[in-house]
Amino acid sequence: MVTKVKKLDFYKRAEDIFEKYKDESMAIFLDSSLENAMGQYSIIGLKPYLILKECDGVFYENDVPQEITFEEGMRKYLKKQEEKNPTNLPLIAGALGYFSYDYGRKFEQISSRHPKKLSVPDALFVFYDLLIIDDKVEKSLYITARGETKNQDTAIADLEQEMKECLSYKRPEKQFSLAKFTPNFTKEDYKNAIDKMISYIIEGDIYIANMTQQLTIESKKSPYDVYRYLRTHNPSPFGGFFQCDTFQVVCASPERFLKVKDRYIETRPIKGTRKRGETPEEDRLLKEELKNSSKDRSELLMIVDLERNDLNHVCEAGSVKVTEHFAVETYSTVFHLVTTIIGKLKEELHSFDLIEAAFPGGSITGAPKIRAMEIIDELEHDRRNLYTGSMGYFSFDGNCDFNIIIRTAVHQDNQYHLGVGGGITCESDLEFEYEETLQKAKALLEALWEEK
Numbered sequence: 001m002v003t004k005v006k007k008l009d010f011y012k013r014a015e016d017i018f019e020k021y022k023d024e025s026m027a028i029f030l031d032s033s034l035e036n037a038m039g040q041y042s043i044i045g046l047k048p049y050l051i052l053k054e055c056d057g058v059f060y061e062n063d064v065p066q067e068i069t070f071e072e073g074m075r076k077y078l079k080k081q082e083e084k085n086p087t088n089l090p091l092i093a094g095a096l097g098y099f100s101y102d103y104g105r106k107f108e109q110i111s112s113r114h115p116k117k118l119s120v121p122d123a124l125f126v127f128y129d130l131l132i133i134d135d136k137v138e139k140s141l142y143i144t145a146r147g148e149t150k151n152q153d154t155a156i157a158d159l160e161q162e163m164k165e166c167l168s169y170k171r172p173e174k175q176f177s178l179a180k181f182t183p184n185f186t187k188e189d190y191k192n193a194i195d196k197m198i199s200y201i202i203e204g205d206i207y208i209a210n211m212t213q214q215l216t217i218e219s220k221k222s223p224y225d226v227y228r229y230l231r232t233h234n235p236s237p238f239g240g241f242f243q244c245d246t247f248q249v250v251c252a253s254p255e256r257f258l259k260v261k262d263r264y265i266e267t268r269p270i271k272g273t274r275k276r277g278e279t280p281e282e283d284r285l286l287k288e289e290l291k292n293s294s295k296d297r298s299e300l301l302m303i304v305d306l307e308r309n310d311l312n313h314v315c316e317a318g319s320v321k322v323t324e325h326f327a328v329e330t331y332s333t334v335f336h337l338v339t340t341i342i343g344k345l346k347e348e349l350h351s352f353d354l355i356e357a358a359f360p361g362g363s364i365t366g367a368p369k370i371r372a373m374e375i376i377d378e379l380e381h382d383r384r385n386l387y388t389g390s391m392g393y394f395s396f397d398g399n400c401d402f403n404i405i406i407r408t409a410v411h412q413d414n415q416y417h418l419g420v421g422g423g424i425t426c427e428s429d430l431e432f433e434y435e436e437t438l439q440k441a442k443a444l445l446e447a448l449w450e451e452k
Helices: 014-021 070-080 101-108 152-164 187-202 223-233 280-291 294-312 351-358 369-379 430-448
Strands: 004-007 028-031 041-055 058-061 094-099 123-135 140-145 208-218 238-243 248-253 256-261 264-267 270-275 321-330 334-344 390-395 400-403 408-412 415-424
Touching (some): 004 152, 028 390, 041 094, 058 070, 070 351, 187 415, 187 430, 208 294, 223 248, 264 294, 270 415, 270 430, 280 334
Antiparallel strands (some): 004 140, 028 041, 041 058, 041 123, 094 123, 094 390, 123 140, 256 400, 270 334, 321 334
């Protein structure tokens, strides 16, 4: 089947269009609300025709358990529907969804001592009949149709008419209160866990590891209201909203995990964070402090080495290179230290092979990865669930783009669950590391605040 693509003769923003579809079952919005070189496109997926998921090691196809593995199922359907993309759009058809951090533990054969607290799939990918693609640079809108649930021309015409009727939504006002939360660590326990992690580093078990605490917020605020606030006041290049049937994902991630385009790979690990200042001068000083921090630079360097090693397993010899080192990126509540690494995928491999080789991302595990993940499970108080997994897409032409699921809340049963953490080295200050987790939670806690 050949996917049909239509460029529309009018323009509306993807966020205004998604308002109409936000409650539809399995609707997804991969949203670049921070418009920069990485945030050119936003993608909306509608009308699912195939849903693949893994729950506790069992692969389901449209909720029917299968004898094969999730990986075999994904490869089978991505191969079966392989199709060239003749446009400049990032994709015209594909599977959109997520891998949880818990899904990634099986690649390293690391079990967890923690019971599941949330009832969500470990991995979930949806094949959509219709995509809406917003090119924010060109101010152009596209509809793509597979013809799986309705005749292609009819589906495009119907969707185009609906989109013409979409209205601009009112942006929420900025407010400065934070939602109350219940952490799964006391402050003292969290600092003790960091201290234990530092002991493992000093003893030579690991060089660096990511330590996380989980926050729970009781709230009746609608998940899309939370997302609407977040994308307005804390824009990000790799955000998204996923309307799953029994839970919702609200994501404002600043971090790209892996992108493949025409076999060329890019990954952008983040290590190092400073809060934004109250004045331009304070901003400048904090930015300089981060850029020149030997602790943060060495932390990022260790993760760069780990990710280069991961890429070398699936890339052509000599193709893995660092193209930008120690760049400071600015977001609404924080600064981040970032490095860009590139490589070229071997001819015989698929982007799914890359995910298997590199997932979960080194920036949110530590190095060496397996030992870091074992220590994470020992010291953290709960499973991470989706937090520090990846959300994005596989295109039928072999390309893909995935974020790291940070600055993200999962909503289920009137509760929001979010993880916050940071990289720990032997130079880590216990008080600073604890406060940094709360700083990273600030944008979401602000979005979750509601008047009683």
